[in-house]
Amino acid sequence: MTTTATPRAGKKEWTGLAVLAMPTLLIAMDMTVLHLAVPSLSADLQPSTAQLLWIMDIYGFLVAGLLITMGTLGDRIGRRKLLLAGAAAFGVASVLAALSSSAEMLITTRALLGIAGATLMPSTLSLIRNMFHDASQRTVAISVWMTAFAVGGALGPLLGGFLLNHFWWGSAFLVGVPVMVILLVLGPVLLPEHRDREAGRLDLASVALSLVAVLSMVYGLKLTAEHGFGWSPGAFVALGLAAGLFFIRRQGRLADPLLDLKLFRERTFSASAALLTIGVLVMAGSQLFTLQYLQLVNGLSPLQAGLWSLPNAAGLMAGAMTAPALAAKLRPGFVIAAGLLLAAAGLGMLLLVSAASGLGILVAASAVMGLGLGPMAALGTDLIVGAAPPERAGAASAISETSTELGAGLGIAVLGSIGFAVYRGQIAATMPIGVNDEAARESLGGAVAVAGELSGEAGAALLTVARDAFVQGLHTTAIVGASVAVALAVLAATLLRNVQPESGEH
Structure with a gap:
């Protein structure tokens, strides 16, 4: 033989x-x-x-x-x-x-x-x-x-x-x-x-259904992030889910489906897609608040904020590039799980950030988060693509990218909604006497704009309470994100435990 x-x-x-x-x-x-x-x-x-x-x-x-x-x-x-x-x-x-x-x-x-x-x-x-x-x-x-x-x-x-x-x-x-x-x-x-x-x-009806499903979901999540949960965002999300359900049912009946549902029967494929989606959710949700902190709490310009964001990108790159060497010796599921625990630690560091100080802590925390999420991004994508047969590589790659897009939308919508809800509740209880502007209640950006139009003391007082309220929202989303990251670590170690080193196969 x-x-x-x-x-x-x-x-x-x-x-x-x-x-x-x-x-x-x-x-x-x-x-x-x-x-x-x-x-x-x-x-x-x-x-x-x-x-x-x-x-x-x-x-x-x-x-x-x-x-x-x-x-x-x-x-x-x-x-x-x-x-x-x-x-x-x-x-x-x-x-x-x-x-x-x-x-x-x-x-x-x-x-x-x-x-x-x-x-x-x-x-x-x-x-x-x-x-x-x-x-x-x-x-x-x-x-x-x-x-x-x-x-x-x-x-x-x-x-x-x-x-x-x-x-x-x-x-x-x-x-x-x-x-x-x-x-x-x-x-x-x-x-x-x-x-x-x-x-x-190519089945054109499936193309239309997939387009309606994804666009409606993404648009509904964007509206949720901007305005909170309501009838309009809910209607778009419901439309997306309904179109997605019809899309899936149609794929099961077609001889040549746009999306081969058999791919999801492979446990490594489906588990990796789910982990990638939720992992990106944590990443996008945390970045939404850290970038706003740099600009609206620390007062940095967009270019300066971009420079201070480089450690996060460097951490992500380092995590992604060291992951293959680790996965050659350890099971990929364990490498992903360890990275997610590290990301949870980075999110925990954000609890040390305050409105008065914390730039250095936030930048360090962002770097740790990037380092921890890098293995998940690289190995998760590799496992999705590697678990699919070569003739379905395009479809598998598209699912990987769609998981990333939906994860980003969900992160901004879900964690954004939680953080902004905390902000609105906190600032409503601490709004300075004589200031009653709806824009200031909705977001820190609105509060900064309103403060610029007020007299010195009133504007300074509004900025103080708004920034404190924002940091409370940042802390809450950090706690939620860290909890999700720990849960994902457990799932990665459990669901991907049979994937051997140097291989995306069982």
Whole structure:
């Protein structure tokens, strides 16, 4: 009896990984760089409040809504083909966005960027699955891919700030053009083509249902984060759940489903997807409050806040890059569990932060949280992709990315709602006499704006109670997040206990 050794990746595959990391880095940058450009583009294009919200949100909405469709489409037509087509579309849309002469044009081009962006993430991740067959090498490759995403998120505000200090707001969109040109030149040479030759046609009804389900859920969660629980957010979430239920039922009846539900029968796959979703929930919910603390409590500019956020990104990168070496010796479930316990400790450190002081503690806590969550992000993604058969790599990659998007939305909505509810309750009991402004009761940002319009003593008093109330909300979300992280650690150690070192297999 003879056995065939699993082929190991060589220089060409590792060089190809560097090419795949570039669009990943760019996507993460594009999600953050626009925030700094809002003041200058608002002065130039003069969008209405509703238009500005669509400029900010439509990109992320369409990326989240189309991930499943694009991941499955890549399985059908070829992952490299979809990646290169998406790269070309992204480059063209970036130029059009930079040259936008009206709010309507910028909304449209941002939508095109979202559609193109949805092709990039699942394509890059699924190609990694096809290029790195050895489990240990694949774990390292996905950790590099995850690190590129973290680097992009950290560089976005810094590069955006530099460009906006020297050029017009449209320059922020042009960063992606040379990256896409490089991808289009090197991609056909370094990246293999791969598709499922037995895949059937794309079911358009399933595409529509998946789009409605994800978009409605994400939009409902966003409304919840902004305005709290209510009829309007609840209606969108209910619509998303209903569309999701119809989508799942339809997949079970189709001969060629858009999403193969058999993937979820694999315990490693389903457990990793759940852990990734809830783990990102903790990450996004905590970052919502730490970033506001830096700007609204410490009074830092967005660029300064971005600089003080770098330790969090560095921790995430370090955690993601050390995870493969640990997982080669220990069971991945135990590595993820240990990381989550470390993240819980970092969240616990936030209880030492006060309104009067705590910048150093908060930055250190953020670094510890990133270090602890890095293994979960890298190994969780690796286990999802590795548990799926190669011909379903695109669909598995899309599920991984969708889990991340939904986790981020849930984190902002759930933990955000809890923290802001504490803020509103606390400030209602401590509001200075003579100050009765609804904006100050709703958020710390509103309180800072109102304080700026008041006389010296009244404004200072409002700022003091508002910042104290915000810190109470920060403490509450830290306690909830730490509790969730500990529970996830137990689940990871239990549900993934059979996954052996250096392998995503049982």
